[in-house]
Amino acid sequence: MSTNTRIEDDRLLRGLGRFVQDLDSPGTLHAAFLRSPHALARITAIDADAARALAGVRAVFTGAELATLPMPAVNPLVADIRLPARAPVGAGIVHAVGEPVAMVVAETRAIAQSAAESIEVDYDPLPPCADPRLSLQPGPSSPSSQPTLHLAFGEPSPDAGLESVEVALHQPRVIAMALEPRGIVARWEDERLVVYLPSQSPARARQDLAAATGLTTAQIRVVTPDVGGAFGAKASVGLEDLLVAFAAVRLREPVRWIASRSEEFLAGPHGRGAALRGQLELAADGSPCALRARMAFPLGAWLPFSASVPARNAARILPGPYRIARVDIEAAAFAGNAAPVNIYRGAGRPEAAMLLERLMDEAARRHHEDPLAYRRRHLVSADAMPHTTPTGEVLDSGDYAACLETAADRFGYTSARENQRQRRAAGEIVGIGVACYVEPCGQGWESARITAHADGSFTVASGSSAQGQGHETTFSTLAIEALGDLVSPETVIRVLQGDTDTCPPGIGALASRSVAIGGSAITLAAKRLAARLRADPDAPRPLTEECIYEAPAEAWGFGCVIAQMRVDTETGAPTIESITWADDVGRIVSPTLAHGQLIGGLAQGLGQAMMERIFYDDDGQLLTGSLMDYAVPRAADMPPVQIVGVESDAAATRANALGAKGVGEAGCIGVPAALMNAAADAVSVLPEPDAAIAALRFPLTAETLWRALHAGGHLNDDARGAAQQMEQE
């Protein structure tokens, strides 16, 4: 893409950003929540008299007022979803630590908070189940509660006698650590509800807010100003958003709530948390011929709109980029007494990649074949595209083997293996991990509207809204390209997004779809506008073209990550020595922004693999409620990284008009699997490699790796005795 037209996209860097938190006009009331200290309890009494009597308190809402608040629907993407009863707030029972029990609206945040704290609640605690016990043992999945949704692909294929490899893994719950926590400002203005919300999907939010408040969508305007990161956690409205909007409508006053970091940990949507079990049947030559997968996903106590997406994605994505003819896949999701789980950067894709990539490694190890060579042999080949997988998905395009080769070349794979042999001979524990993955990039439609103004400027409006991805740059770049000679370096191009009044309705920024689908809509609308302007240069302005672009298919990105990790033999401390990653992104619109998405996703994937874990104890109490207890990667934690954006033949995909594939989630998909495989490769030289590998789990902390070293019989008997003692404690 070559253009000299300057795009004014440095607003945020110049401190001119405007976030929901910045919207604090005089007279705005503040909401605060009293949250449950119990994971499961009956409420026997609530006394809010003291709170109501406090000066500055305008309203206190408990079960009596909130019991009738209707809950919006959950995405019906999965037909047979069975919802757990979503009991209204404070109405007799609480289902998770942190669940709102009462809401106070007051003149200041401090008053609202002290009033909430003064509410007295009598609880009758019940035995909770934070996340259903998701069995990783062989045999049928045996969680302790009925699944809320259940998906199956393929047929059970008990080919007794065939050789097979198995893996069992548990992904910890994690949390999207957006710089900006969730928040909302809801104002009643001119008989309408105007809601400022950091949303990935303003149109969806408007529908959900309408369902909860009883207003029509026309009576609601959702405005999404600048957003400081979302990663799936802002894709669906939260319970607090619905309650604050309800309060604004009831009181006919502006009400605001900004989550504290603690509230995010307690009650914000979490991600991941699945238990994964898989078996790969191998032909005599080692080729994978059948995949069996059993996956159990936690949902928590309250279902956001996209709650069913991770389970559905994980199930449909298997068997990923490989030729595996038969599958028998089951994914189930279970409610529990914990914070809700929603989509989180990757949303089921990382789970599928993790399971499959561990299996591919184990198959290669069983047959003493190099894991990269083994993968190369079984990838779907370029001339087989488009390829229909056994779950009915269509991999649209790509040269997977070439992409893998690019990663191997840049990494220096052959010499790295030689170097590894020498270091191993010298007693080092060092591993090289390979992971391939596919990244489906959204289905359905997105909208665009482009207007030529009398002063020569243009306005581009999209139904997709940004949370820091830089849509202003990408969207205006696409418009400039389509308008061609109708723009000059002086032409002003404005980008509108995130406002249901000024933008056409859309699906939003999720599932790595903004450029592929939203960008296609902009390109088509701009081309139509350009054609009209060229046909009639004197056409009266403003002149507008709109496009609702429906993607005929889903674009599937592909990538290959190779990571090298050293494990300290004494302490288990890991050092990620390098990561090389080739990602087929189809057509690239903005190389800088594509790179930013890739490196950001890599950092998040690295966080999940190496340090992040939300932890509930057996009573359903959250033990990781702050950044003192929950580690996220910082700049110094980033390893040396080489990223190669492989710009494959855009014409090869007919999945969208641009030939673009998503990049947003890729880092979270491939990187954790590659790091796990690097750790597994590292400990595979120990006297008991199976035991060492089985001891690996996320996050790969020094302690985890130290335990794996001991399980693998690396250290002397004294040290092993100490390790066993520690296991018992």
Ligand code: SMO
């Ligand atoms: S997890 Mo994404 O925002 O679809």
